[in-house]
Amino acid sequence: MPKTAEKTAIALRFGSSFWTCFIVGGFRFAALIVFIPFPAGRRGPVCSYCNRLRAGPAIVRSGRGEVLVCKRSLSAPLFPFRAERDKLKGRAFSVGTGVKGLLYQSVLKPVFFRMDPEKAHHLVIDGLHQASRVPGMASMLEGLYGVPDLPELRMELFGLDFRHPVGLAAGLDKNAKSVPGFSSVGFGFMEVGTVTPLAQPGNELPRLFRLPSDEALINRMGFNNDGADAMAGRLAALERRKIPVFVNIGKNKSTPNELAHQDYITCIRKLHEHADLFVVNISSPNTPDLRALQHGDELRTLLAAVTSEIAAQASRSGARPKPVLVKIAPDMTGEQLALTAETIAESGVSGIIATNTTLSRDGLGHANRGEAGGLSGRPLRERSTEVVSELYRKTGGKLPIIGSGGIFTAEDAYAKIKAGASLVEIYTSMIYRGPGIVKDIAAGLVALLRRDGYGSIEEAIGADHQ
Numbered sequence: 001m002p003k004t005a006e007k008t009a010i011a012l013r014f015g016s017s018f019w020t021c022f023i024v025g026g027f028r029f030a031a032l033i034v035f036i037p038f039p040a041g042r043r044g045p046v047c048s049y050c051n052r053l054r055a056g057p058a059i060v061r062s063g064r065g066e067v068l069v070c071k072r073s074l075s076a077p078l079f080p081f082r083a084e085r086d087k088l089k090g091r092a093f094s095v096g097t098g099v100k101g102l103l104y105q106s107v108l109k110p111v112f113f114r115m116d117p118e119k120a121h122h123l124v125i126d127g128l129h130q131a132s133r134v135p136g137m138a139s140m141l142e143g144l145y146g147v148p149d150l151p152e153l154r155m156e157l158f159g160l161d162f163r164h165p166v167g168l169a170a171g172l173d174k175n176a177k178s179v180p181g182f183s184s185v186g187f188g189f190m191e192v193g194t195v196t197p198l199a200q201p202g203n204e205l206p207r208l209f210r211l212p213s214d215e216a217l218i219n220r221m222g223f224n225n226d227g228a229d230a231m232a233g234r235l236a237a238l239e240r241r242k243i244p245v246f247v248n249i250g251k252n253k254s255t256p257n258e259l260a261h262q263d264y265i266t267c268i269r270k271l272h273e274h275a276d277l278f279v280v281n282i283s284s285p286n287t288p289d290l291r292a293l294q295h296g297d298e299l300r301t302l303l304a305a306v307t308s309e310i311a312a313q314a315s316r317s318g319a320r321p322k323p324v325l326v327k328i329a330p331d332m333t334g335e336q337l338a339l340t341a342e343t344i345a346e347s348g349v350s351g352i353i354a355t356n357t358t359l360s361r362d363g364l365g366h367a368n369r370g371e372a373g374g375l376s377g378r379p380l381r382e383r384s385t386e387v388v389s390e391l392y393r394k395t396g397g398k399l400p401i402i403g404s405g406g407i408f409t410a411e412d413a414y415a416k417i418k419a420g421a422s423l424v425e426i427y428t429s430m431i432y433r434g435p436g437i438v439k440d441i442a443a444g445l446v447a448l449l450r451r452d453g454y455g456s457i458e459e460a461i462g463a464d465h466q
């Protein structure tokens, strides 16, 4: 079998259809190539929508200023720049389609969704990892999925630069295997992990379930990961980071809650050099008793230990202290949430991620609803937005919040931003809609900001509370 680079050359030469690639390189390679449907880097002008220059090019105004599109794309039923053409009504950007989206929906997703969910997950991670090692692939992915410069969405937060506010949530790249790959498909930032001090296998298989009719997932992975040393090695080997990388840390299953702070400290020590920011995950429902760390003295003790380790690392390295966020669950009563918000605000950490997956099963129709674990995706959307809003109110908008839970469209992201989120993250919608969703959400956000007369995203943060 030829090497990956040779396979790529053969496949691109003969066209990048799934079946050509299947014959050349087998299933894994074919899936990888479908993820990268068109060769980029052609000479001369290309259509911004389909990456080819076909008959009758026209100029349209879009979120990125004036762009060139071909006549066929212009009349495509799901052409995203129609929103601009239709005087920025604000909805058309968020359908999660376009040629790349359609390819994902009609080719790759049916293949993936016929596979075991966890196997498909590994295929994506491995595919992206392999893709980013092939010369030219990163720019090919950027050409396809990269988000253009959208000045309205740029932001400086936690001392870091964000090109736009849409990031990858924790749990997809648990071991930091595909940081360059996820950077290339347009994310504004990404979380890696949850990582624990020691490698651990996680729960028994099967532990990941799809609920397509609810556009949801249930997982009980249980922090399966290669451990902090392995992650540190991978992050150290990266040449250059294109986007901020947050390291999400947790405790090993075998560590009792009384000693949990030691696990978080160990992760910080091992990964300090490589993280742009740490996320203290105390909200996974799949590690026994972890969520108890969200309350009262347990939370106070943990955050005191974490912030003092961060300060110690900063004075050792002579750099500013790395920001720390706390990721919380959506399944708290109003009273619990108020107390947790107060403790987090007093602890001196930099912000909150709201929310992790839920234990609620309200409104689900799919047969897999009975599976144990955390529910993510569409059914979580309203509850996580409510939590963002509550936190913003309780903290007077002083503590930055990252919104996570059920974001599928620009409107979903915008709702979280107006409720008080400065940044947003996605996971489940990427599985259902494909990587093109990042660009769709970012472009749609620009349209929504303009529709409402905002000059920048910062003006819209917490707008519901004014």
Ligand SMILES: Cc1cc2nc3c(=O)[nH]c(=O)nc-3n(C[C@H](O)[C@H](O)[C@H](O)COP(=O)(O)O)c2cc1C
Binding pocket: 169, 170, 171, 172, 174, 193, 194, 208, 217, 219, 221, 223, 248, 281, 284, 327, 355, 356, 357, 375, 376, 377, 378, 380, 404, 405, 406, 407, 425, 426, 427, 428, 429
């Ligand atoms: C399969 C799976 C694994 C996850 N693993 C983690 C994890 O290791 N750490 C974490 O903080 N969140 C984890 N999450 C939660 C996501 O980061 C995210 O907060 C949640 O899924 C809600 O966002 P979504 O509705 O866009 O998926 C996981 C989610 C899924 C679906």
